[in-house]
Amino acid sequence: MESQAHNFKQRADVALHDMELQKALGMLKGGLASKRSVAVAAMPEFDAVRDAGRDIKEHTLAHLDYYLEEFERNCVAAGGQVHWASSVEDAREIIVKLCADAAAKRVTKGKSMVGEEIGVNEALEAAGVDVLETDLGEYIIQLAGEPPSHIIAPAIHKTKEQVTELFYKHHAKHGKTDRVTEVGDIVNEAREVLREGFLSADVGITGANFLVAESGSSVIVTNEGNGDLTNTLPRVHIVTAGIEKVVPTFEDVSTILRLLGRSATGQEMSSYTTFSTGPRRADDLDGPHEFHVLLLDNGRSEMLGNEFHDMLRCIRCSACMNHCPVYGTVGGHAYGWVYPGPMGSVLTPVMLGIEKTNSLPNACTLNGRCQEVCPMQIPLPSMLRHLREREYTQRLTPAIARAGLAVWAFVAQRPKLYGLATRLAVKALSLLGGKKGRLRWLAFAGAWTDARDLPAPAGETFQQAYRKRMQAKSKGLGG
Amino acid sequence: MSDTKISSARERVLGNIRQSLKRSGPLGDSIQESLRARSDAHRAAVKPHYSEDPVDRFIIKLHAVSGVVTRVSSADEISAVVEDHVTRWKLAFDLVVAPDPALDDIVWSNRFKVERRAAIGSDQTSVTGAFAGVGETGSLVLLSSPRSPTTLNFLPEDHLIVLARSSIVAHLEDVWARLRAQDDPSVPRTVNFITGPSKTGDVEQIIHEGAHGPRRLHVILRDDR
Numbered sequence: 044m045e046s047q048a049h050n051f052k053q054r055a056d057v058a059l060h061d062m063e064l065q066k067a068l069g070m071l072k073g074g075l076a077s078k079r080s081v082a083v084a085a086m087p088e089f090d091a092v093r094d095a096g097r098d099i100k101e102h103t104l105a106h107l108d109y110y111l112e113e114f115e116r117n118c119v120a121a122g123g124q125v126h127w128a129s130s131v132e133d134a135r136e137i138i139v140k141l142c143a144d145a146a147a148k149r150v151t152k153g154k155s156m157v158g159e160e161i162g163v164n165e166a167l168e169a170a171g172v173d174v175l176e177t178d179l180g181e182y183i184i185q186l187a188g189e190p191p192s193h194i195i196a197p198a199i200h201k202t203k204e205q206v207t208e209l210f211y212k213h214h215a216k217h218g219k220t221d222r223v224t225e226v227g228d229i230v231n232e233a234r235e236v237l238r239e240g241f242l243s244a245d246v247g248i249t250g251a252n253f254l255v256a257e258s259g260s261s262v263i264v265t266n267e268g269n270g271d272l273t274n275t276l277p278r279v280h281i282v283t284a285g286i287e288k289v290v291p292t293f294e295d296v297s298t299i300l301r302l303l304g305r306s307a308t309g310q311e312m313s314s315y316t317t318f319s320t321g322p323r324r325a326d327d328l329d330g331p332h333e334f335h336v337l338l339l340d341n342g343r344s345e346m347l348g349n350e351f352h353d354m355l356r357c358i359r360c361s362a363c364m365n366h367c368p369v370y371g372t373v374g375g376h377a378y379g380w381v382y383p384g385p386m387g388s389v390l391t392p393v394m395l396g397i398e399k400t401n402s403l404p405n406a407c408t409l410n411g412r413c414q415e416v417c418p419m420q421i422p423l424p425s426m427l428r429h430l431r432e433r434e435y436t437q438r439l440t441p442a443i444a445r446a447g448l449a450v451w452a453f454v455a456q457r458p459k460l461y462g463l464a465t466r467l468a469v470k471a472l473s474l475l476g477g478k479k480g481r482l483r484w485l486a487f488a489g490a491w492t493d494a495r496d497l498p499a500p501a502g503e504t505f506q507q508a509y510r511k512r513m514q515a516k517s518k519g520l521g522g
Numbered sequence: 523m524s525d526t527k528i529s530s531a532r533e534r535v536l537g538n539i540r541q542s543l544k545r546s547g548p549l550g551d552s553i554q555e556s557l558r559a560r561s562d563a564h565r566a567a568v569k570p571h572y573s574e575d576p577v578d579r580f581i582i583k584l585h586a587v588s589g590v591v592t593r594v595s596s597a598d599e600i601s602a603v604v605e606d607h608v609t610r611w612k613l614a615f616d617l618v619v620a621p622d623p624a625l626d627d628i629v630w631s632n633r634f635k636v637e638r639r640a641a642i643g644s645d646q647t648s649v650t651g652a653f654a655g656v657g658e659t660g661s662l663v664l665l666s667s668p669r670s671p672t673t674l675n676f677l678p679e680d681h682l683i684v685l686a687r688s689s690i691v692a693h694l695e696d697v698w699a700r701l702r703a704q705d706d707p708s709v710p711r712t713v714n715f716i717t718g719p720s721k722t723g724d725v726e727q728i729i730h731e732g733a734h735g736p737r738r739l740h741v742i743l744r745d746d747r
Contacts, residue, residue: 067726070726070727071727074723074727075727086570087570087571088568088570088571091568092567092568092570095567095568096567098567099567102560105543106549106553106557107539107543108536108539108540108543108545108548108549109548109549109554109557110557111535111536111539112536112548113561121709127531127532127534127535128531128535129531129534129535129538133531177734178724179722179724179725179733180722180724183724183725196723196724196727197724198724198725199727201725202726203725203726206725226725226726226728226730227730229725230722230725230730230732230733231732233733234732234733234734237734238643238734241643241734242643256561257561258709260709260713266720266721266722266723266733267720267721267722267724267733267734267735268676268720268733268734268735268736269733269734269735271672271675271676271714271735272676272677272734272735275672275673275676275712276673286535286539291557291560291561292561292564293564293695293698294564294565294566294567294695294698295567297566297693297694297695297698298566298567298568300694301570301694308723310587310717311583311658311659311717312587312659312660312661312715312717313717314587314716314717314718314719314720314721314735315714315715315716315717315720315735316661316714316715316717317712317713317714317715318709318712318713318714319711319712320709320710320711320712320713321711322711323666323711324666324667324710324711326667326668327666327667327668327671327711328621328639328640328668328671328673329640329641329666329671329672329673330666330671330672330711330712338535340534340535340538344535344538344539344541344542345538345542346542347539347542347543348542348543348544349542
C-alpha cells in the first residue's frame with residue numbers, strides 16, 4: 044500500500060478529533076493489555092520461556108541462510124514450491140502469475156501483514172481477480188475500503204455501530220436487508236455471507252506465523268477458522284512469509300507459541316494452530332492440490348547485524364502497540380503504512396527510508412512499556428533513538444528544532460550559565476502558573492498548550508532541590 | 523517471471539543474508555553438522571510445570587475455553603452422547619463421521635443418518651477421532667489423512683471428537699515425539715491443534731463463539747479398550 048507515513052502529524056491531529064475512533068480506542072486498555080497481564084502472571088516460567096524464545100530466534104538469524112535452504116529443501120520434498128522475492132514488486136509478480144496459472148477468478152485470503160506489505164489485494168484486483176478477505180476484521184475494513192489499523196485486530200478502530208452500517212450497505216446483494224446490531228448477529232451474518240466465498244475460491248492465500256525448517260511446514264495461528272477454510276478448500280494454497288519467520292524445529296515453534304498467544308490476546312493457545320506441509324497426499328479426500336510458499340526479503344536481509352537487527356525477532360504479537368500511549372491516543376491509521384505502533388515506528392522508516400517517515404520515531408515518549416512487554420525483548424526505544432540520530436545526521440530535523448538543539452547544547456555545556464538559565468526559567472514559569480500551578484497558554488509553546496495545560500514547575504530547579512536535600516541529609520534530617 | 527529472474531532473486535536474498543552475516547558463502551561442513559545435530563536432538567526449551575494429572579488438566583483447560591468434555595467407558599455409550607448433544611442444540615440427526623477405523627466400533631442409534639466422508643458446506647455435525655490431546659493447553663491434535671479429512675474440523679457447526687484417554691500427553695512437545703514414533707513418521711499435509719470452538723473478538727473486542735468454524739466443540743473422552 045501507498046505510504047502516508049510522512050503525514051503522521053496531520054493524521055494524528057485528525058485522529059485526536061475523531062470521536063468514533065476515540066470511543067473505539069478507549070476499549071483498548073481494558074481489552075488486550077489486561078488479558079495479557081493475567082495470562083503472563085498465570086505462567087511462572089514466562090520469563091524463562093521468553094529467554095528461550097529470544098535465543099531460538101537469535102540462533103536462527105545467525106544461520107538464516109542455512110535454515111532457509113533447509114526449509115526450501117524440505118518443503119520441496121513434501122511436494123511444495125518455494126518462491127523467493129527480494130522486493131514487493133517481485134512478490135506481486137509471483138502471486139499474480141500463480142493466480143493466472145491457476146485460472147483463478149476468486150481468491151480468499153487469511154489475515155497477513157506481509158500480504159499488506161506486498162499489496163496483494165491491489166495487485167490481484169488490477170489483474171481482474173476477485174479478492175475476498177475472510178478474517179472478520181479484515182473483511183470489515185475491506186468493505187470500508189480501509190487498511191488495517193492494528194496487526195492482530197485490524198478493525199479495532201471501528202465501533203459496532205459503524206460495522207452495522209457497513210453490513211447494511213453491502214449485504215443487501217446477499218439478501219440481507221435488515222440492520223444487525225448485536226455482535227452475535229453481526230458475526231453470524233458475516234459467516235453466512237462469507238461461506239459462499241470460501242466454497243467457490245480457486246486460490247487461498249494465507250500468511251505464516253512460523254516456517255519450520257525441519258519439515259518445510261508453514262504455521263498459522265488463528266481463532267476464527269477462516270485461515271483453515273482458506274488453506275484447505277481452494278485448489279491452490281499460497282503462503283506469504285517474511286524470511287525471518289523460519290525456525291529450526293517443531294519444538295522451537297512450541298516454545299514461541301507459549302509467548303505468542305499470551306502476549307497477543309492473553310490466550311494460552313489460540314483456537315487454531317495449524318501446520319501445513321505440502322499439498323494434499325495421494326489418498327487424501329480434501330486439501331489443496333498445490334502448495335506454494337513465497338519468501339519475502341524486502342529489506343530484512345540488510346537489517347541482519349545492523350542496529351535494527353533485533354527487530355527481526357518480532358513475532359507480530361502486537362503487545363507493544365497495545366501498551367503504547369501514543370498508539371492508544373491516535374490509533375493505527377495515523378502511522379500511515381502497514382505496521383503501526385512502536386514496532387511500526389521502527390519498521391516503517393527502516394523499510395521505506397527515514398526521509399519520508401521521520402515523524403514516526405519522534406512520536407514516542409520513550410516510556411519503555413513496549414520493550415517491557417515485548418516477548419522477544421526487542422529494545423524498541425533504543426532503536427527509535429537510533430532512528431532519531433539517523434534523522435539528525437541526515438539533516439532531516441526541521442531547522443527550528445536544530446537551532447533550538449544548538450542553543451540548548453551551547454548552554455548545557457556551560458554549567459554556570461545552565462544553572463542561571465534554568466533558575467530564571469523555573470522561577471518565571473512558577474510565577475506565571477500562579478496558585479493553580481498550570482499554564483493555559485505560553486508563547487512559542489502553542490503546540491503543547493492548544494491541547495492541554497502545561498504544569499508549571501514548583502519554583503526551584505532539580506539541582507537546587509537536590510542540593511537542599513543532600514544538605515538536610517548530612518544534618519541527619521533527611522530520609 | 524523468467525527462470526533466470528527467479529533464480530537471481532533467490533541468489534540475491536541468500537547473498538544479502540551472507541553479506542550481512544559477514545560470510546562469503548554457505549556455512550562450513552562442521553557448522554552445518556552441528557546445526558543438524560541441534561535439530562535432530564529435538565530438545566524442548568522450558569516446559570511449563572503443572573501438578574495435575576494430564577487428563578484432569580486437559581479437561582480443566584478445555585472447559586476454560588468453552589469446550590465440552592464427556593467421559594465414556596466404552597464405545598457403546600458414544601451414540602447416546604451424540605444423541606444428547608444433537609437434541610440439546612436442536613440439530614438434525616444427520617452426521618458426517620470420519621472414515622477412521624478407530625470409530626468403526628461405534629454402534630449408531632437408528633435415529634441417525636450417518637455418512638463416512640469429508641465435509642461439504644451444508645454439513646451441520648461432524649464426528650472425528652483425534653491423534654492426541656495436550657494436557658498443558660486442553661488442545662486436540664488432528665492429523666489429515668484419508669481417515670481424517672481436515673474439512674470435518676472446520677466446515678460443520680458442531681464438531682464432536684472421540685479421544686482415547688491414553689492419547690493425552692503432558693506438553694506440546696510430546697505431540698511431536700509421538701508423531702515421530704509412528705510407523706510412518708512423515709508429517710501429514712495438515713496438523714491441527716484445536717483449542718476450543720471457533721471465535722472472534724473483531725467487533726469491539728467482544729468475544730463471540732462460532733465465527734467461521736464450529737460453534738461448539740465436544741470431546742468424548744473414551745477409556746481405552
